Amino acid sequence: MALDRELVGRSYPPSAVYEVGRAKIAEFATAIGEDDPVHRDVDAARAAGHPDVIAPPTFAIVVSLEAAFVVLSDPDVGLDYSRVVHGEQKFVHHRAIRAGDRLVATTTIDAARTVAGNDLLTTRVDLATEDGEPVCTATSMLVARGEA
């Protein structure tokens, strides 16, 4: 299906709070093969000037992808997730995500277009703490490949 340009600018209500856990950060670091102790060892993280263990830079996707599902499940968007591939990803980090963060995600559709039968959807997820401190902006371009 072709994406409607009127979707651009649509914003969704803030997500439920995502509480960042030490074990999840360690699990993610292991999955990408990152062995820096600041992701696992609180003392090492504190020695490096952080209040707690910090997440690898791409960990933000754990929170932002889940938030972006609100778009995929929007009946006006209706992308077939099994046909979706990731086209582009950008993170702007205001500071490192760390254990104990209580993050709220606000998702906005930044762009929607159809090119050669493929639907291209760009979502922006702004991650902030519950208290409103900006942490990360994650922008994803998803491609739903057309049924050629």
Added chain:
Amino acid sequence: MTVEVGTELPELVVRVTRADLVRYAGASGDFNPIHWNDRVATEVGLPGVIAHGMFTMGIAARAVTRWTGDPAALAEYHVRFGRPVVVPDDERGAEVTVRGKVGALLDDGRARVDLTVTSEGEKVLSLARAIVRLA
């Protein structure tokens, strides 16, 4: 560390197997079956199971954070996924190679790092740039 335009980052070579994709799926929460199920992957027109783009992006970031020595120094990171990393169902899997060099020195002690990420000799990220704060 003296950093100038053209300074090269140490090369990073990572072998990726199906087991790595399953582990990444669990850690990231991205259970799209194209990353673990050949039947679904080929049904949607892919050559086979492919790595999560975010997995490749995560691996490539390691080359940057290892070089700066501080994962929190990565301020911006932008990639475009050009070609999927096809991961065969065998022990060998696929090899991903990350090379990088400083493309520009910016204000406030920051630098732009341009990455070249290849798998089996083919470029898999058509754009990969990081902005880092230098110590």
